[in-house]
Amino acid sequence: MILxxxxxxxxxxxxxxxxxxxxxGLERDGxxxxxxxxxxLALLAPTVVRxxxxxxxxxxxxxxxxxxxxFARLLGPVSAGRTVAVSVPWVPDxxxxxxxxxxxxxxxxxxxxxxxxxxxxxxxxxxxxxxxxLGRFYLYLLAFMxxxxxxxxxxNGLTMFVFWELTGLASFLLIGFEHERESARAAxxxxxxxxxxxxxxxxxxLVLLAQASGSAELSTLLQNxxxxxxxxxxxxxxxxxxxxxxxxxxxxxxxxxLPGAMEAPTPVSAYLHSATxxxxxxxxxxxxxxxxxxxxxxxxxxxxxxxxxxLLGALIALWQADLKRLLAYSTVSTLGALVLxxxxxxxxxxxAATLFLLAHxxxxxxxxxxAGVVDHETGTRDVxxxxxxxxxxxxxxxxxxxxxxxxxxxxxxxxxINKELLYEAKLQAPRAAVWVTGAGVLANVCLVAVxxxxxxxxxxRRRADLPKKPHEAPPAMLLGPAVxxxxxxxxxxxxxxxxxxxxxxxVSAVRAQPTVVELKLxxxxxxxxxxxVLTLAAGAGLFAARDxxxxxxxxxxxxxxxxxxxxxxxxxxxxxxxxxAQTRLxxxxxxxxxxxxxxxxxxxxxxxxxxxxxxxxxxxxxxGDVRFHEWVIAALILLGALMAVTTSSRLAxxxxxxxxxxxxxxxxxxxxxxDLAMTQFxxxxxxxxxxxxxxxxxxxxxxxxxxxxxxxxxxVALLAGGLMTALVLIATSVPREPxxxxxFAQYSWPLAKGRNVxxxxxxxxxxxxxxxxxxxxxxxxxxxxxxxxxxxxSHPR
Amino acid sequence: MFSLILSTAVRYLFPLMLxxxxxLLLRGHNEPGGGFVGGLVVAAAFAFYAIAFGVPAAxxxxxxxxxxxxxxxxxxxxxxxxxxxxLGLPFMTGLWAEPTLPVLGKVGTPLxxxxxxxxxxxxxMLTIIFTLAEE
Numbered sequence: 001m002i003l004x005x006x007x008x009x010x011x012x013x014x015x016x017x018x019x020x021x022x023x024x025g026l027e028r029d030g031x032x033x034x035x036x037x038x039x040x041l042a043l044l045a046p047t048v049v050r051x052x053x054x055x056x057x058x059x060x061x062x063x064x065x066x067x068x069x070x071f072a073r074l075l076g077p078v079s080a081g082r083t084v085a086v087s088v089p090w091v092p093d094x095x096x097x098x099x100x101x102x103x104x105x106x107x108x109x110x111x112x113x114x115x116x117x118x119x120x121x122x123x124x125x126x127x128x129x130x131x132x133x134l135g136r137f138y139l140y141l142l143a144f145m146x147x148x149x150x151x152x153x154x155x156n157g158l159t160m161f162v163f164w165e166l167t168g169l170a171s172f173l174l175i176g177f178e179h180e181r182e183s184a185r186a187a188x189x190x191x192x193x194x195x196x197x198x199x200x201x202x203x204x205x206l207v208l209l210a211q212a213s214g215s216a217e218l219s220t221l222l223q224n225x226x227x228x229x230x231x232x233x234x235x236x237x238x239x240x241x242x243x244x245x246x247x248x249x250x251x252x253x254x255x256x257x258l259p260g261a262m263e264a265p266t267p268v269s270a271y272l273h274s275a276t277x278x279x280x281x282x283x284x285x286x287x288x289x290x291x292x293x294x295x296x297x298x299x300x301x302x303x304x305x306x307x308x309x310x311l312l313g314a315l316i317a318l319w320q321a322d323l324k325r326l327l328a329y330s331t332v333s334t335l336g337a338l339v340l341x342x343x344x345x346x347x348x349x350x351x352a353a354t355l356f357l358l359a360h361x362x363x364x365x366x367x368x369x370x371a372g373v374v375d376h377e378t379g380t381r382d383v384x385x386x387x388x389x390x391x392x393x394x395x396x397x398x399x400x401x402x403x404x405x406x407x408x409x410x411x412x413x414x415x416x417i418n419k420e421l422l423y424e425a426k427l428q429a430p431r432a433a434v435w436v437t438g439a440g441v442l443a444n445v446c447l448v449a450v451x452x453x454x455x456x457x458x459x460x461r462r463r464a465d466l467p468k469k470p471h472e473a474p475p476a477m478l479l480g481p482a483v484x485x486x487x488x489x490x491x492x493x494x495x496x497x498x499x500x501x502x503x504x505x506x507v508s509a510v511r512a513q514p515t516v517v518e519l520k521l522x523x524x525x526x527x528x529x530x531x532x533v534l535t536l537a538a539g540a541g542l543f544a545a546r547d548x549x550x551x552x553x554x555x556x557x558x559x560x561x562x563x564x565x566x567x568x569x570x571x572x573x574x575x576x577x578x579x580x581a582q583t584r585l586x587x588x589x590x591x592x593x594x595x596x597x598x599x600x601x602x603x604x605x606x607x608x609x610x611x612x613x614x615x616x617x618x619x620x621x622x623x624g625d626v627r628f629h630e631w632v633i634a635a636l637i638l639l640g641a642l643m644a645v646t647t648s649s650r651l652a653x654x655x656x657x658x659x660x661x662x663x664x665x666x667x668x669x670x671x672x673x674x675d676l677a678m679t680q681f682x683x684x685x686x687x688x689x690x691x692x693x694x695x696x697x698x699x700x701x702x703x704x705x706x707x708x709x710x711x712x713x714x715x716v717a718l719l720a721g722g723l724m725t726a727l728v729l730i731a732t733s734v735p736r737e738p739x740x741x742x743x744f745a746q747y748s749w750p751l752a753k754g755r756n757v758x759x760x761x762x763x764x765x766x767x768x769x770x771x772x773x774x775x776x777x778x779x780x781x782x783x784x785x786x787x788x789x790x791x792x793x794s795h796p797r
Numbered sequence: 798m799f800s801l802i803l804s805t806a807v808r809y810l811f812p813l814m815l816x817x818x819x820x821l822l823l824r825g826h827n828e829p830g831g832g833f834v835g836g837l838v839v840a841a842a843f844a845f846y847a848i849a850f851g852v853p854a855a856x857x858x859x860x861x862x863x864x865x866x867x868x869x870x871x872x873x874x875x876x877x878x879x880x881x882x883x884l885g886l887p888f889m890t891g892l893w894a895e896p897t898l899p900v901l902g903k904v905g906t907p908l909x910x911x912x913x914x915x916x917x918x919x920x921x922m923l924t925i926i927f928t929l930a931e932e
Contacts, residue, residue, distance in 0.1 A: 674829035678821075682837035686922060689844045693929045753893050753903050754826035762831060763907040763914070764891045770910075771874050771889075774917040778867040781921040785864065788928045 031086055031100050031153060034067050034110075038146025045142055046135030057125015057476060060138055064118035064145060071110045078107050079501040081514065085155065085219060095210075101155035101219045104505025108354065109152035109276075109283055111502070112361050116275045117145045119365075119480035124267040126476035127372055137177060141268070144170035148276050152283055157206040157216045164202065164248075167277050168195045174272060175264040187260040190568065194257045195247050202244025202284075208237045209291075221291045222512055229295050238292050241284065242301055249281025249335045252309040253564040258332055260565075262324040266372030269324060270480075274331050274368050275361040282335065282357065285342045286350075290512035293345045299431065302343030307439050309336025314446035318542070319550045323371040323381040323454060327364065330407075330450045333443055334360050337422070340436070344429050347507075351517050352418070352425040354506045358498070359406065359418040359488070366403035366484035367454055370396055373477050374458060379467035383453055384547070387464035393472045397459040399481035404455020406488040408448040408539060409532060413492040417519055419444065419535070423528045441535055448539020453546055495519035596716055603719045610726060630670065637663035645717075650698055654691035658684050675758040800849070807849040814842035822915050823901060823908075832911035836918025843919075844926050852930045863923035870917025877909035 041063050049056040074084065087099035102110070124141065128134050147170055150163035169192075176188030210216035212233045213224060228234055245251075250258035261273045272278070285293075285302065292298060313333030320326045334356070341353035373396050374389065375381045390397040406415030422444075426437040472478075491498050499519040507515045523529075542549070586597075640659030647653050661684035668677035705713070744757045744765070754760040762770050818838040825831030847855035861869075878889035886892075893905035901908070 675831070675834070678829055679834045679837065682834050682841060685841050686837060686844065686926075689841070689848070690926060690929060693926065694932075752891055752907065753905065754907070756825060756827050756829060756831070758829075759825045759831040759911075760907075762833070763826070763911045767878070767889045767891075767907070767910055770914060771871075771878075774874060774914055774921075775871060777921045778871055778917060781867060781924040782864070784925045785928050788932060 029086065030070060031084060031102060032088070032098075034070060035100070035146055035150045035153060037063060037067075038142055038149060042139045042142035042146060045138035049135035049138060054125075054129075056134070056138070057122045060125075060142065061118045061121040063142075064114045064121060067114040067149075068111060068118060071107060071114060074102065074107060075111075075501050075505075078102065078104055079505040081505075081508070083219070087155070090156075090159070095216060096158045097156050097217075098159055099155040099217060100150075100153040100159075101217075102153055103509040104502070104507070105283070105286055105354075105509035106152045108357065108502055108506040109279070110149060112358070113145060113148050113152065113276050116271060116361060116365050116484070119369075119483055120267045120271040122476050123270075123369055123372070123480040124265070126474050127267055127376060128265060133177070137174075137265070140170050140173045140177070141271070144174065144272060144277070148280070151280055155217050155219050157210055157218060158203075160218070161199070161203050161206055164244075164280065165196070165199050167272075167280060168192060168199055168248075171195070171261070171272050171277055174268040175261045177265055177268070178263070181263070184263040187257075187263040191257045191261050193572070194254055194568070198244045198247025198254070201240045201247075205237050205240030205244060208233050208240065212237065213291075218287060221288075225290060225512065226292075226294060228291060234292075234295070235297060238295075238297055238301070241288060241292065242305075245281035245284045246305055246339075247281070248284070249278050249339065250309070250332050251281070251305045251336060251339055252312055253567075255309055255313065255332045256563065256565040256568065259325055259328040262322075262328050266324065266368060266375060269328070270365050270368030270372065273328065275365045278331065278335055279338070279357065279361075282338045282342065282353075285339060286353070286510045289342055289345060289350075289510060293342070299343055299345065303340055303431075303436070304343075306336045306338070306340030306343050307436065309333070310340055310443045311439055312336070314443035314450075317450045318446055318546070321382050321384055321550060323374065323383060323386075323458075324368070326383065326450055326454050327368055327371060330447055330454075331360075331364060333447060334364070337440065337443065340440075341422070341425060342510075344425065344436070346425065346428060346430060347511060347515060348421075348428055349425040350510045351503070351507050351515075352421040354503050354510065354517070355414075355418050355421055355519070358491070358503070359414045362484050362488045362491070363403040363406040363413075363415055366399055366481045366488070367407065367451075369477070369480040369484070370400040370403065371454070373473045373481065376477070377468065377470045377473055383457060384550075385465040386458035387461035388459075389464075389470055390459040392470040393459070395478050395482060396473060399478070399485040400455040400459060402485035402489055403481070404451040406485075406492070407451035407455065408536065409444070410536070411492070412489070412521055414488045414495070415492070416532070417492060417495050417521060419532055420523075420528050421519075423531045427528065437531070441531060444535045445538040445542060448536060449542035449546055452539070452543040492521060495521055596713075599716055599720050603723050606727070607719075607723055610723075610730070630667075633663050633666050633670075650695040651692065654688060654695055657691075658688045661687065675756070803845075804849040807845045811842050811846055814838055814845075818842070818915075822911060825911060826903070826908065832914035833918055836915045837922065839915075839919045840922030840926065843923055847927065847930055852927050856927065859923065863920045863927060866916050866920030867924065868920075870913045870915070870920055872913070873916060874910050874913030877906045877913060880906055 041060065045056075045060060048059060052059050078084075084102040085100070087097045090096050090098040121138070121141065124137065125134075128137060131137065144167060147163045147166035151160055151167055154160035154163055172188045172192040175191055176184050178184045179188075206216070209221070209228075212231045213221055213228055215221060215224075228237075231237075247254045258273060258278060262269055264273065289298075310333050313329045313331070313336055317326055317329035317333065320329060338353050338356055338360075341349040341356065371381060373393070374386065377393065378386065378389070380386065402413065406413035409415045409419035422440060423437065426440045427433055429436045496519060499517040503517040503519075504515065507517050637660050640656045640663060643656035644653050644660070647656060661680060665677045665680035665684065668674075668680060744761060748754055748757045748760045752760045752764040754764070818835040821830035821838060822832050822835035823830075825835070843855050843859060846858060880892055881890035882888050884892070889906075889910075891905055891907045893903055893907075897903055
């Protein structure tokens with residue numbers, strides 16, 4: 001079926017070179033417009049829903065449909081080996097640009113995102129008809145679509161990361177869409193935390209990658225090929241990137257968030273958690289496999305995680321009774337298989353992965369949408385209750401049947417071709433081919449049973465126990481499943497059309513060399529075909545025994561009890577406990593202890609830095625040149641301090657403190673810092689007023705602190721004072737940077753039209769700092785207001 | 798608590814302090830002064846007023862909720878940075894009008910920024926002082 005890969009390409013470029021002939025300017029700008037139009041429409045969606053009500057779904061779907069056409073038009077040039085690149089400077093100082101790059105792999109994803117997106121948007125309009133927050137739903141959904149497009153088209157690593165996180169955020173909002181339900185909120189948070197943690201790892205990985213390779217542009221990385229693999233940072237980069245990919249694509253042991261995400265409305269499950277977002281991790285692996293792939297570490301980690309996920313998902317799926325959870329676990333299994341194939345890193349395995357990506361999106365998207373239809377029309381998703389729906393819902397049944405047969409791998413559907421290719425790739429795996437193939441057969445046997453349970457049994461089974469009398473769904477909800485199922489059939493009947501254009505281009509991108517994919521529906525009887533037949537037969541047997549299996553499903557519960565879901569819950573509970581404990585420890589509410597903590601920490605940190613780093617104190621001149629009035633001010637300040645610590649009246653203490661403040665202001669005055677002095681005077685005056693306002697009504701000190709506390713306080717005070725004195729002495733010993741003062745003195749007038757350097761710095765040279773400071777002041781004032789005013793109302797004012 | 802001496806003194810000092818604060822604000826760019834210290838002087842004036850005649854009277858005289866002043870001040874400060882953006886210069890680049898006005902002196906966006914600081918400081922201080930005094 002598959003011929004060996006012959007790199008017959010249009011040009012004479014060397015292997016590993018992908019031609020970067022630009023397409024037209026219009027098409028390049030179109031790419032940016034394609035991404036950002038989605039965000040724009042997302043913002044408009046609530047308004048559109050309000051105005052268009054019934055037709056909103058159809059209206060909003062025009063954009064994704066149009067984008068599908070736009071990307072389909074690029075199919076020709078891209079499959080001829082061209083790429084589209086466009087770059088807009090974003091943060092030029094950090095070398096970050098808003099750059100996008102489209103090759104075969106991006107195009108495959110973009111087509112899936114927009115095509116399935118259009119169908120899901122139409123579907124959702126009917127599925128959520130009359131929902132009070134339909135506008136909000138579309139906002140999230142379209143924002144997700146735009147983010148996902150940005151993710152698969154991004155060239156710059158950090159740009160990709162931003163979109164990566166945006167998809168996670170949109171997923172969070174969509175899973176928690178029915179936020180009145182506790183379980184939806186918990187599932188949304190779980191998905192966000194797991195994928196968010198992976199996202200942070202990915203960020204670190206991408207930054208390291210950019211450092212190690214000297215470029216943050218993925219297209220440049222691709223051209224450099226696997227030269228990085230000897231780099232000392234290679235392993236850290238690989239681990240971090242894999243952490244990002246595995247969490248996003250629900251690989252073991254992070255797979256548990258995906259079944260939880262089924263709390264989302266069904267269109268979301270079909271779109272995000274089956275056809276697109278969960279494949280972002282697969283996309284990342286495929287995108288970076290020309291750079292990071294092929295090493296031993298890559299092979300063992302990726303193949304290992306993929307195989308474990310593939311088996312685990314397929315086995316757990318067997319004893320699920322809920323349609324969506326069945327599909328979710330089978331999706332986990334598929335994601336595992338995709339990762340496994342990319343880990344094998346052969347031409348054949350990449351071909352199989354690419355085809356699988358397409359075939360899975362088509363049949364699984366259809367099945368999810370069918371599950372939504374069934375749920376919508378019968379009121380249940382429990383496969384033990386569903387049955388006999390074929391007569392009431394013929395179109396749904398037909399779409400479901402086709403999709404299920406594709407999933408099971410029956411000819412003439414795309415799934416059949418796909419399964420043959422899978423087996424061929426696994427048989428030719430470079431290492432442990434027998435084991436890999438065996439695992440694949442086992443997983444596929446389970447998936448055949450799942451396909452029957454989901455796509456055939458509800459429609460053909462005789463027994464039924466339905467809450468509602470079923471009717472055929474409205475056209476908007478039939479369009480999606482029908483189109484996707486028909487695509488499965490058409491692509492199966494005419495595989496060479498897809499293979500020649502889309503798949504060849506995608507495989508070439510992942511292999512970073514021109515590769516041709518040739519697909520045929522029938523290629524005779526051979527070992528691969530025998531495996532296919534074996535899978536179907538065993539799967540049919542398993543399907544027949546499914547009810548027995550489900551009743552014996554205690555094993556599944558046991559896995560749930562000790563599985564990673566539990567680790568997650570434990571980790572979360574531990575984190576909350578730690579937060580509570582440290583809050584109790586540190587936020588005790590005693591102002592004096594807060595003060596002491598702050599002071600001692602400062603003394604400790606600054607003091608140790610001084611002792612270790614050592615500032616030098618220049619010996620000062622004697623005290624001979626201190627003049628009489630300066631002595632007087634110093635004495636005044638000292639007396640004020642003495643008074644403040646000894647008095648037993650609050651008011652007197654406040655007044656004594658302000659004596660110190662005024663004394664300091666006088667010193668500023670004497671040493672020609674009038675601005676400082678003036679501000680100090682004003683601040684002191686206001687401080688006294690504030691103190692008086694607060695203290696006026698308080699009684700005299702009821703109890704003075706005991707001897708021990710006083711000694712402690714005195715020690716803390718002496719330490720703080722000593723540190724400040726040392727700092728001032730050191731600061732004045734260091735020769736001042738002369739050019740700063742000179743700069744301000746010189747440029748204050750010509751650049752800022754002011755002679756008062758202090759003020760010019762405040763309002764012109766460093767105005768942004770001042771803006772920050774007054775913002776902080778404002779926040780502090782609001783805080784004071786809130787503390788004093790917004791107390792529990794039981795406390796009379 | 799009513800003090801004749803305080804209330805009489807405040808009656809004369811209050812307008813003087815307000816005038817002085819404006820003086821400080823306007824001369825700030827070339828001589829000691831500026832929006833920050835000007836705002837503090839206004840706050841002190843109103844604090845005296847509140848002590849002498851009560852917080853409700855002080856609030857009436859101020860005429861604006863001090864909390865609103867915080868927002869207005871911050872907004873003025875931010876807005877003063879925008880004209881330069883419209884001209885393609887970095888945010889907060891100082892721009893000056895050519896003709897010098899008789900009382901204000903040189904007029905430019907930094908002066909507007911200083912007015913923002915002035916208003917924000919008044920708002921912050923009076924929010925705190927009035928709230929505390931009403932306790």
